[in-house]
Amino acid sequence: xxxxxxxxxxxxxxxxxxxxxxxxxxxxxxxxxxxxxxxxxxxxxxxxxxxxxxxxxxxxxxxxxxxxxxxxxxxxxxxxxxxxxxxxxxxxxxxxxxxxxxxxxxxxxxxxxxxxxxxxxxxxxxxxxxxxxxxxxxxxxxxxxxxxxxxxxxxxxxxxxxxxxxxxxxxxxxxxxxxxxxxxxxxxxxxxxxxxxxxxxxxxxxxxxxxxxxxxxxxxxxxxxxxxxxxxxxxxxxxxxxxxxxxxxxxxxxxxxxxxxx
Amino acid sequence: xxxxxxxxxxxxxxxxxxxxxxxxxxxxxxxxxxxxxxxxxxxxxxxxxxxxxxxxxxxxxxxxxxxxxxxxxxxxxxxxxxxxxxxxxxxxxxxxxxxxxxxxxxxxxxxxxxxxxxxxxxxxxxxxxxxxxxxxxxxxxxxxxxxxxxxxxxxxxxxxxxxxxxxxxxxxxxxxxxxxxxxxxxxxxxxxxxxxxxxxxxxxxxxxxxxxxxxxxxxxxxxxxxxxxxxxxxxxxxxxxxxxxxxxxxxxxxxxxxxxxxxxxxxxxxxxxxxxxxxxxxxxxxxxxxx
Numbered sequence: 001x002x003x004x005x006x007x008x009x010x011x012x013x014x015x016x017x018x019x020x021x022x023x024x025x026x027x028x029x030x031x032x033x034x035x036x037x038x039x040x041x042x043x044x045x046x047x048x049x050x051x052x053x054x055x056x057x058x059x060x061x062x063x064x065x066x067x068x069x070x071x072x073x074x075x076x077x078x079x080x081x082x083x084x085x086x087x088x089x090x091x092x093x094x095x096x097x098x099x100x101x102x103x104x105x106x107x108x109x110x111x112x113x114x115x116x117x118x119x120x121x122x123x124x125x126x127x128x129x130x131x132x133x134x135x136x137x138x139x140x141x142x143x144x145x146x147x148x149x150x151x152x153x154x155x156x157x158x159x160x161x162x163x164x165x166x167x168x169x170x171x172x173x174x175x176x177x178x179x180x181x182x183x184x185x186x187x188x189x190x191x192x193x194x195x196x197x198x199x200x201x202x203x204x205x206x207x208x209x210x211x212x213x214x215x216x217x218x219x220x221x222x223x224x225x226x227x228x229x230x231x232x233x234x235x236x237x238x239x240x241x242x243x244x245x246x247x248x249x250x251x252x253x254x255x256x257x258x259x260x261x262x
Numbered sequence: 263x264x265x266x267x268x269x270x271x272x273x274x275x276x277x278x279x280x281x282x283x284x285x286x287x288x289x290x291x292x293x294x295x296x297x298x299x300x301x302x303x304x305x306x307x308x309x310x311x312x313x314x315x316x317x318x319x320x321x322x323x324x325x326x327x328x329x330x331x332x333x334x335x336x337x338x339x340x341x342x343x344x345x346x347x348x349x350x351x352x353x354x355x356x357x358x359x360x361x362x363x364x365x366x367x368x369x370x371x372x373x374x375x376x377x378x379x380x381x382x383x384x385x386x387x388x389x390x391x392x393x394x395x396x397x398x399x400x401x402x403x404x405x406x407x408x409x410x411x412x413x414x415x416x417x418x419x420x421x422x423x424x425x426x427x428x429x430x431x432x433x434x435x436x437x438x439x440x441x442x443x444x445x446x447x448x449x450x451x452x453x454x455x456x457x458x459x460x461x462x463x464x465x466x467x468x469x470x471x472x473x474x475x476x477x478x479x480x481x482x483x484x485x486x487x488x489x490x491x492x493x494x495x496x497x498x499x500x501x502x503x504x505x506x507x508x509x510x511x512x513x514x515x516x517x518x519x520x521x522x523x524x525x526x527x528x529x530x531x532x533x534x535x536x537x538x539x540x541x542x543x544x545x546x547x548x549x550x551x552x553x
Contacts (some may be wrong), residue, residue: 097439
């Protein structure tokens with residue numbers, strides 16, 4: 001693996017510190033020896049072809065390895081200074097991390113209840129407070145105008161692209177410190193994607209974002225720094241622009257962003 | 263270009279043949295049901311009257327009605343459901359949502375399937391040993407209903423577990439990712455979306471419970487009782503046993519020969535009515551929830 005290529009960051013500046021992360025599913029190694037830092041309030045992009053371990057990386061950040069017996073995680077991940085593999089109260093950890101996966105999951109609840117679920121789990125009961133949260137999150141996910149007149153209809157009956165934005169709204173409703181986005185725009189039309197991207201740029205003020213994307217240009221538009229994963233390894237970590245002006249060190253990184261393989 | 267080749271023609275002939283064959287088998291399947299219903303309605307229909315439903319049997323069961331048996335079956339089914347539904351659903355939720363997949367839970371699952379295969383007469387003897395004698399409930403509604411409950415538990419557990427597992431895993435993970443506990447996820451997402459499947463299990467269980475004879479014969483049901491049960495400690499008459507007694511134990515004179523058909527018709531009617539209510543409820547729930 002190439003050196004992380006970043007100046008030694010101040011400790012308080014680091015939101016997530018990943019050290020020697022290896023992820024296995026049974027005997028299959030999904031990710032090998034990844035070491036990287038994600039800084040406070042940055043958008044950290046991850047690009048790479050299919051099966052390169054991007055999604056597994058996100059799953060490890062949210063401790064989703066506890067959902068299945070197959071997934072095994074080695075190495076350490078520190079989130080805000082705490083080793084997440086030692087945290088007992090995983091519920092509290094997950095409440096601070098919002099997750100959006102490529103296949104939208106509209107829970108079989110009303111649109112309103114989908115977005116109000118996380119606040120309710122946190123004990124918010126007042127209708128007026130919930131109303132404010134639901135409207136703000138749906139606005140930010142660029143869905144409000146389309147659904148404001150039918151908040152009571154089922155979230156699971158929305159179109160794919162709308163469900164994806166509903167999923168984003170739900171992740172935002174957690175008021176997370178860290179937002180993990182995995183190919184969030186896969187089912188969303190380009191115009192709406194741009195609107196959500198604008199929101200993400202704003203959100204950067206409050207939230208640290210990890211953005212996994214197949215779209216190299218999306219990483220370029222959004223990410224401050226970008227990691228390139230290839231065949232279960234982290235090949236490169238650099239300022240995103242470095243991929244495009246040839247400053248990246250590994251030739252494979254340049255080849256990938258220029259579309260020569262992958 | 264679209265002219266039929268020999269191969270097309272032969273495929274179509276086979277297709278037609280198979281379709282007809284399967285249709286015939288389907289019809290064959292409904293024939294016994296139709297015959298049973300027809301015979302019961304023709305022979306039992308005229309027997310049924312207000313008096314038949316709401317009066318006691320008289321003259322060694324050769325006259326009068328079936329009221330005590332009717333009430334008795336309602337008692338037996340209700341108490342059995344009260345015991346088995348909460349227990350069965352709790353066990354199924356544990357097995358589907360909490361239990362890790364290891365040899366222990368696999369053994370439990372195997373045991374449940376085997377429990378479903380145990381003949382009802384064996385359950386009856388178990389009921390006598392456990393509830394009547396060991397727990398000293400005596401021959402009573404409580405003992406009979408608990409025996410029925412044990413016998414029908416696998417139906418509830420299996421139906422509930424299947425319908426819980428039909429809820430997509432993605433829903434659970436989405437909830438867990440928000441920091442929801444397992445129980446919060448079950449209560450808010452999993453149970454509301456599997457309730458119609460669970461009800462199907464309960465419907466099946468009601469039919470089975472109402473019709474069973476062997477398990478209640480030795481544990482709480484009597485062939486004839488001059489009084490109605492007042493609580494779960496009493497013995498009771500029951501429709502299924504009443505039918506059995508009339509059909510086999512009592513020499514019926516000419517004018518009463520059709521009485522057992524009436525009893526059978528009412529028993530089937532009861533089960534169908536209870537099923538209809540549950541099915542209606544289920545459809546109402548389905549209309550509300552979709553994904």
